[in-house]
Amino acid sequence: MTTLVVPDYDAGINFYVDALGFTLIEDTDFGVGKRWVVVEATVGGRLLLAKAKNEAQTAAIGNQTGGRVSFFLHTDNFADTHARFVAAGVEFLEEPRHEPYATVAVFADPFGNKWDLIEPKEV
Known part of the structure; x- marks a missing residue:
């Protein structure tokens, strides 16, 4: 499983599940705005969608590999x-x-x- 930082959990779910056809494996609400959201591609790769918590994480969204x-x-x-x-x-x-x-x-x-x-x- 790989972590992917997103600006919003639901936006991540909407794209990966609705547009790409991934399966929502888990969406557990831990309170205070934190969730454990896991989606899985049909070939079996999983992504943990992690909401950015600070400016550094927000700045890395979409550029995590330069x-x-x-x-x-x-x-x-x-x-x-x-x-x-x-x-x-x-x-x-x-x-x-x-x-x-x-x-x-x-x-x-x-x-x-x-x-x-x-x-x-x-x-």
């Missing part, structure tokens, strides 16, 4: 997944590319994190 792609979301049907994401309003930063290793396109979540949607080629 502008590089942060996450890689694998699919076994690029065309269908890409079309579903586009229909859900996901912002792609490029057109799909056909590389020797995969079909891939970079998209951004609403918080500025970059993701690769990738369908690896069979070896």
Whole structure:
């Protein structure tokens, strides 16, 4: 599981569950504005959505890897997944590319994190 800092729990849930189709695994309210929110991709990777608590954490939202792609979301049907994401309003930063290793396109979540949607080629 990887921690991803977001500005708001519900905004994170809305994007990852509603737009990307992740499953909400847990949403436990600890009171005083703190929750334990876990979402899971269909391929099994989990994200802990953590609400930024201070200016330093807020400043890191969307730039947790210095502008590089942060996450890689694998699919076994690029065309269908890409079309579903586009229909859900996901912002792609490029057109799909056909590389020797995969079909891939970079998209951004609403918080500025970059993701690769990738369908690896069979070896």
